[in-house]
Amino acid sequence: MVTVLAACLVAAVFVAGSQRNSTPAEEPLIDNGQCTTAVIAGFATANGRPLLWKNRDVSQPDQEIVYFNDGTYPYVTIANAHDSTQAWGGVNSTGFAIEDANNWNTPDTVVGSDDDGTIIKLALRTCRTVADFQLVLDSTRIHGHTQPAIFGVIDSAGGASMFETFAHTYVRYDCNDTSDTRTGVLVRSNFSYAGPQTGRIGVYRHNRAQGFIEGSVTGDSLTAKFICRTVARDIHNENGLDPYPLPYQGISGALLRGWVSTYGAICRRLTVSACVIEGVQPGENPLLATLWAFPMAVETGVALPFWVASRTTPPQVNGAVTSPLCDVGLRIKQIIQHQPGFHDTLDTYMLVDGHNGGIFAQTFPLEDRIFQRADSALAIWREAGQPDSAGMTQLSAQLAAMAYDSLHDWPRSGQLWITPRPVTGLTMYDIPGSGLHLKWNPVTQDTLGVPITPSGYTIWRCDANTGHMDSVTTTTASEYLMPVPADSAKGVYLVKALR
Numbered sequence: 178m179v180t181v182l183a184a185c186l187v188a189a190v191f192v193a194g195s196q197r198n199s200t201p202a203e204e205p206l207i208d209n210g211q212c213t214t215a216v217i218a219g220f221a222t223a224n225g226r227p228l229l230w231k232n233r234d235v236s237q238p239d240q241e242i243v244y245f246n247d248g249t250y251p252y253v254t255i256a257n258a259h260d261s262t263q264a265w266g267g268v269n270s271t272g273f274a275i276e277d278a279n280n281w282n283t284p285d286t287v288v289g290s291d292d293d294g295t296i297i298k299l300a301l302r303t304c305r306t307v308a309d310f311q312l313v314l315d316s317t318r319i320h321g322h323t324q325p326a327i328f329g330v331i332d333s334a335g336g337a338s339m340f341e342t343f344a345h346t347y348v349r350y351d352c353n354d355t356s357d358t359r360t361g362v363l364v365r366s367n368f369s370y371a372g373p374q375t376g377r378i379g380v381y382r383h384n385r386a387q388g389f390i391e392g393s394v395t396g397d398s399l400t401a402k403f404i405c406r407t408v409a410r411d412i413h414n415e416n417g418l419d420p421y422p423l424p425y426q427g428i429s430g431a432l433l434r435g436w437v438s439t440y441g442a443i444c445r446r447l448t449v450s451a452c453v454i455e456g457v458q459p460g461e462n463p464l465l466a467t468l469w470a471f472p473m474a475v476e477t478g479v480a481l482p483f484w485v486a487s488r489t490t491p492p493q494v495n496g497a498v499t500s501p502l503c504d505v506g507l508r509i510k511q512i513i514q515h516q517p518g519f520h521d522t523l524d525t526y527m528l529v530d531g532h533n534g535g536i537f538a539q540t541f542p543l544e545d546r547i548f549q550r551a552d553s554a555l556a557i558w559r560e561a562g563q564p565d566s567a568g569m570t571q572l573s574a575q576l577a578a579m580a581y582d583s584l585h586d587w588p589r590s591g592q593l594w595i596t597p598r599p600v601t602g603l604t605m606y607d608i609p610g611s612g613l614h615l616k617w618n619p620v621t622q623d624t625l626g627v628p629i630t631p632s633g634y635t636i637w638r639c640d641a642n643t644g645h646m647d648s649v650t651t652t653t654a655s656e657y658l659m660p661v662p663a664d665s666a667k668g669v670y671l672v673k674a675l676r
Contacts, residue, residue, distance in 0.1 A: 248302025
């Protein structure tokens with residue numbers, strides 16, 4: 178008698194006895210803006226240039242990087258797809274840059290649509306200095322701010338400040354004033370220092386980011402790349418779970434092994450984009466200010482450089498319908514968060530799979546090359562004292578295309594330690610005088626639904642008398658003729674697809 182048993186390949190990245198089939202705990206849905214930001218004075222950074230950072234946490238997934246020339250000064254900014262009325266973090270031709278986070282521990286008493294994105298756009302269109310932006314707030318506070326917000330701004334003269342706005346007032350904090358900060362660093366999440374102690378949202382994100390950034394000031398390692406690589410991507414959550422080093426080897430609550438909740442983390446489900454604006458030293462050409470931006474979900478993408486002098490942004494980040502790179506990031510995000518019903522959680526094995534694969538194995542080397550090429554070009558332009566508009570346009574386009582080409586069909590073979598789906602349709606019958614013929618349906622997808630072509634199939638036989646399991650052979654076909662008499666082939670057969 179021949180017994181047939183089809184089996185799937187057990188994923189090698191998981192430790193023996195691990196459980197990855199539990200039901201996740203549901204978490205509350207809070208989809209209002211929950212950004213994390215920082216303003217950093219030039220004297221606190223490694224190269225003497227101020228930095229402005231924002232992780233954008235909103236429920237609008239479609240993000241673009243857009244060049245505008247609709248005001249006194251042209252500018253580049255993060256924007257929602259097909260929305261030219263608001264901006265969410267950018268820099269203009271004078272080197273003035275701005276971003277914001279919602280201020281949730283203050284009453285929202287002014288009726289009307291949220292105005293923080295409109296104020297950012299107005300500032301980019303009209304402001305040269307931090308003082309100019311303060312005049313914008315002086316004028317808008319008369320009518321009242323419909324969305325109390327916390328604005329971070331820098332300029333080409335070394336200005337770097339944070340403004341906490343309320344319905345009809347604001348409070349300014351200056352990175353260059355030791356009474357406001359001794360480190361030159363101002364960090365905010367979604368609460369104002371001047372607001373009430375109650376109702377503060379994002380305290381953990383604030384403290385975590387501040388620790389990272391102020392620690393790098395002490396170590397003289399504070400750069401745009403450090404914020405992009407380490408701070409913006411941090412998934413340590415507010416419940417104290419430390420998933421590092423990746424992949425997380427434990428089980429958190431009712432989640433599957435290797436899964437972590439990112440609720441309350443700096444980088445989370447709502448982190449749809451991010452930017453780090455590197456300003457200029459006093460006296461440098463302000464057109465050398467660089468907008469480093471993630472035009473996609475941060476954990477799945479790379480930072481890319483953009484310059485106002487380009488007078489355009491590449492089609493990969495500003496498409497006819499949506500941004501192609503943003504679409505790529507959202508597709509990969511579905512792979513990383515591949516289980517239905519898992520709110521604000523991710524599979525760390527998709528980030529780092531333990532076998533030199535995972536999305537970070539693709540994005541980190543790619544991002545290293547991007548920073549290296551941009552930094553080399555910037556060194557030449559700074560030495561010349563002026564931007565190269567054509568060179569900036571060409572480099573920005575090349576790097577965006579390189580990012581798209583590298584990520585649009587991830588994961589390809591070898592880029593992720595994946596588990597092929599179980600073999601189905603296994604049948605076998607004796608061919609007198611020839612042997613035992615096995616046949617099965619080809620496996621075409623992994624357990625995530627990603628198309629794959631297995632490297633082959635291994636046939637296993639468990640002896641019916643001894644129970645001993647042996648590998649019979651490996652084949653690249655979806656059938657095999659075993660040249661043995663049927664009576665000596667008794668046992669249980671398993672066919673496993675190979676990665």
